[in-house]
Structures are given as C-alpha cells and as structure tokens.
Amino acid sequence: MAAPSSAQVQRIFDQIAPIYDPLNDWLSLGQHRIWKQMTVNWSGAQPGDRVLDLCCGSGDLTQMLARQVGPTGWVTGLDFSAAQLANAQRRVAGKGIARRITWQLGDAVALPYPDLSFDAITMGYGLRNVVNIPQALREIHRVLKPGARAAILDFCHSDHAGVQQVQRFFLNQLVVPLATRFGCESEYAYIEASIERFPLGREQESLAQAAGFAQTTYYLTALGLMGVLVCQKASPPGTSDSPVGIGPGEISAN
Numbered sequence: 138m139a140a141p142s143s144a145q146v147q148r149i150f151d152q153i154a155p156i157y158d159p160l161n162d163w164l165s166l167g168q169h170r171i172w173k174q175m176t177v178n179w180s181g182a183q184p185g186d187r188v189l190d191l192c193c194g195s196g197d198l199t200q201m202l203a204r205q206v207g208p209t210g211w212v213t214g215l216d217f218s219a220a221q222l223a224n225a226q227r228r229v230a231g232k233g234i235a236r237r238i239t240w241q242l243g244d245a246v247a248l249p250y251p252d253l254s255f256d257a258i259t260m261g262y263g264l265r266n267v268v269n270i271p272q273a274l275r276e277i278h279r280v281l282k283p284g285a286r287a288a289i290l291d292f293c294h295s296d297h298a299g300v301q302q303v304q305r306f307f308l309n310q311l312v313v314p315l316a317t318r319f320g321c322e323s324e325y326a327y328i329e330a331s332i333e334r335f336p337l338g339r340e341q342e343s344l345a346q347a348a349g350f351a352q353t354t355y356y357l358t359a360l361g362l363m364g365v366l367v368c369q370k371a372s373p374p375g376t377s378d379s380p381v382g383i384g385p386g387e388i389s390a391n
Contacts (some may be wrong), residue, residue, distance in 0.1 A: 170197065172290055172363055176259050177201045179288040179356075179367045185209040186256035189280065191245050191273075192216055192263020196225030196238075198290075202259060203234035215241040215248070246272045254280045258287040264366075265291045265335045274348035277368070284372035287350075292328070293357060293364035294335040300361040305329065307362065341366045 162169075177198060182188045184207040190199040193214035202212045216222050222240050229235040243249050245260070246269050258277055267273045277287045295301055308329045336344060338355035341364075345353040351371035357364050 168359065172358055172365075173198050173261055174201055175358065176261060176288045176290040176365055177205055179286070179365055180257040180259050181286040181288075182206055182210075182257040182259075187211045187254070188213075188257040188259070189250075189255045190214045191248075191258060191260040191277070192266070193225060193240075194218075194221050194261065194263075196228055198259045198261045199225065199238060200229060200232075200234060202257075203229075203238050206237070208237065211237050211239070213239045213241055215243045215245070217242065217244050246276060248276045248280050250280045252279050253282050256282055256285050258285075260287065260289040260291075262291050264289050264341075265331050270336065271344055271348060274345050274350075274368070278349045278370060281370045283370055286367060286369045289341075289366040289368070291364060291366075292332045292335065293361055294332050294337050295361055296337060297361065303360070304332070304362055308332075338364050338366070 180188070180202075182202055182205045184205075186206045187210065188202050188206060190196075190202055190212060193199045193216045196214055199212055199214035203210075206212060214222070214225055216225070219242055222242060226240050229238060241249070245263060245267050258281060260277075264270060264273060281287060292304070293300070295304070312328065338357070342353040342355050345366060345368040348368075349370070350368040352367075352369040354367050355364055356367065
C-alpha cells in the first residue's frame with residue numbers, strides 16, 4: 138500500500154476527530170495517558186519553559202505540558218487538522234491552563250517559528266504520519282534551544298516476530314472492528330501499513346542524529362508495542378549534555 142499524501146492524512150484526522158478521544162481510552166484501557174506522561178517527563182520540560190506539542194491532536198500532551206510548565210510557562214499545540222485543533226480547544230475551555238496554551242494550525246515539516254524558540258518539544262503519534270520524517274526531525278532540531286530535548290511517542294515498528302504478531306492482533310481484532318462500529322473503518326485500517334513503513338527504533342535514532350541531534354535514544358514501552366524517541370540538541374560550548382535516563386519499567390531498544 139502506497140503511503141498516503143499529506144492531504145489524505147489530514148482528511149483522515151479531520152474525519153476521526155469526534156471519536157478520537159473515546160477510542161483512545163477504550164483501545165488502550167486508559168494506558169495512553171501513562172505513555173503520554175512518560176513522554177512529557179522525557180522531554181525535560183520545566184516550570185517557566187516555552188514548549189511545543191507537535192501533531193497535538195486533541196491536546197492530551199498539550200494539557201500535560203501546560204501543567205508541567207506552570208503559570209509562568211507557555212505551550213503551543215500545533216496540528217494540521219483544523220477539526221482536531223477545534224476539539225483540543227473545546228477540551229480546555231474553562232480550565233485555568235487554557236490561559237497558557239496557544240493553538241496553531243501548521244505542518245510539522247515546515248514549522249512557523251524562528252530558530253531556537255523552544256525549551257522542549259513533544260510529539261505523540263505524529264512522526265509516523267508526516268510525509269517527510271527527516272525534514273520533520275530537522276525542523277524539530279532547528280526550533281529547539283541548545284541542550285533541549287524532544288520526546289516522540291508512537292507505535293513501535295518492531296522486527297521481533299512476537300511483537301509483530303501481538304500488534305497485528307491488537308490492530309485487526311480490536312482497533313479496526315471498534316472503529317468500524319463508529320463508521321471509521323477505512324480511517325483506522327491504514328494504521329498497520331503506516332507502522333510497517335515506519336522506521337525501526339534504531340533507524341529513528343540514526344535519522345535524528347543525521348538531523349543534528351547530539352544524543353538520541355529509543356525506548357520501548359507497552360510491552361514493545363509503543364516506543365519513545367528521545368533526542369537532545371547539543372548544549373552550548375562549555376557545558377555538558379545531561380544523560381537521558383530510563384523511566385521505571387522501560388527498556389532501551391538498543
């Protein structure tokens with residue numbers, strides 16, 4: 138199956154916006170929030186930071202980041218799906234954190250920000266869907282400040298036969314049938330093919346290094362079904378890069 142175009146992916150996410158959140162909860166039994174909080178922690182976002190959540194979707198990671206940076210920080214949630222952004226904005230309406238969030242319609246391969254703009258970046262289930270992964274990683278590197286990190290959560294493309302079998306069962310027996318009940322079978326059926334096209338963890342590390350990152354580590358979670366790529370930009374001259382630690386119960390894919 139050929140990779141979908143940017144416009145096709147955009148239409149998919151516009152169409153699934155109304156059911157995106159309940160499906161995530163049901164399909165992961167709520168575990169996706171744990172994986173996302175781990176991603177926020179790995180990003181290194183601190184109180185007072187200015188941070189970016191790429192491919193923010195309905196805004197789960199954006200909200201977590203807003204709580205992490207506190208009242209003196211600022212978060213931008215960027216997505217190329219207007220329907221997802223509208224949903225994200227509705228979800229924070231009336232919450233205190235809404236005052237420190239900006240929503241931006243945009244594309245991860247051409248970020249509308251100056252160089253060295255952000256103290257941390259997260260990306261949840263977005264890198265697999267961009268039309269040019271190396272370009273997206275270059276853009277992430279460009280807008281990060283020296284010494285800052287990006288943490289990128291997505292399905293894991295594994296070369297382990299057992300993980301592949303479990304992943305296929307999860308997608309074909311759970312995800313697609315449930316999506317079908319909501320009238321979105323075709324929108325979710327593409328996921329398996331997108332995972333097969335997605336670079337392996339070690340390949341993602343190499344791509345991030347080629348984009349200019351000084352340190353890259355790919356971590357497995359959810360029994361190897363998910364992975365988090367953590368990339369750190371080189372620190373300013375005369376300072377050292379802090380090592381990226383492993384979260385409780387998680388393992389490096391190396």
